Structure formats: structure tokens, C-alpha cells
């Protein structure tokens with residue numbers, strides 16, 4: 001059995017409906033987003049599930065890794081590939097707290113992920129229906145099933161609270177610079 005499956009060993013309780021399973025995994029993704037936020041990253045978390053089992057997790061780490069591709073989904077996809085020792089992730093579901101961007105949506109198509117479930121829509125760059133639809137595009141040879149809105153209010157609030165506190169922090173630094181409390 002691939003090592004990462006043993007390592008994570010997170011399984012959804014049995015006998016849950018699809019909707020309840022989606023909620024279970026999205027809560028897990030939310031906790032990963034929280035971790036990203038506590039590290040100063042935009043709070044986005046992602047998990048990949050195969051046959052009811054967690055095979056990979058990821059959270060935003062672009063800033064600390066100096067990596068423009070360090071989105072939660074990309075981290076999870078890379079880790080899932082290692083877990084199943086295959087670059088194709090057939091029959092898997094990717095849960096993410098924010099609608100994927102074009103880069104992540106394309107990576108999911110390359111990986112043949114079967115289903116994407118996201119919480120909050122991204123009205124600026126969302127590529128699973130909001131601005132573009134790259135995960136279920138007629139011109140592409142693989143289409144994902146899309147579900148959205150699971151835990152949406154919580155994940156949207158998590159993001160807007162993060163940006164609110166970051167703006168407040170920047171404002172405070174500006175104020176201190178202006179008043180000479182700190183050196184520029």
C-alpha cells in the first residue's frame with residue numbers, strides 16, 4: 001500500500017450521504033486553510049480523497065516557499081501523485097475551500113481528477129465556473145464533475161477576515177511610519 005495513505009490514515013465515517021461526506025472533507029480542508037492563515041498565507045486548504053480515504057492534503061504556501069505555484073490544490077496534487085505513485089488521480093475527489101484558479105483547474109484536468117468540490121466562489125479568477133470553466137470545458141478531453149457551496153459561508157468569512165486583518169496591519173504600519181514610531 002502506498003506510504004502516504006498509511007501516513008494520513010484519515011477516513012470518513014461510514015454510512016454518510018454524499019452531502020455529509022462532502023461536508024466532512026470540507027471541514028478538514030477548512031482546518032488546513034486555517035493553518036495557512038496562521039502562517040501568513042492566504043487561507044486556502046485542499047484535500048484529495050480516494051475511495052473514502054484521504055490521500056493528500058495541501059495548504060497555500062506561495063509566500064514562504066517563494067513559489068508562485070504553491071497553491072493548496074497544487075500541493076495536494078503533488079502529494080497525491082506520490083501517495084498513489086501515479087501522475088493520474090483517476091476516481092479521486094479534490095476538496096478546496098476556494099474555487100480553483102486557472103493553473104490549479106488545468107492541473108486537475110491533467111491529473112484526471114474525477115470531481116472537484118469547492119466552498120467559496122472566486123469571482124475574480126475562479127476557473128470552475130465563476131469566470132472561466134476549465135474543469136468542464138467542451139474543448140478538453142477530460143471533464144470534472146463540479147459541486148460548490150459546501151461550507152461556503154465559513155470559508156468566505158475565513159478569507160475576508162484574513163484580508164481585513166491584513167489591511168488593518170498594513171494601515172497600522174503606515175501610521176507608525178508616518179508618526180516616526182518605527183524607521184522606514
Ligand SMILES: [Zn+2]
Nearest residue numbers: 071100101104
Ligand atoms: Zn490555484
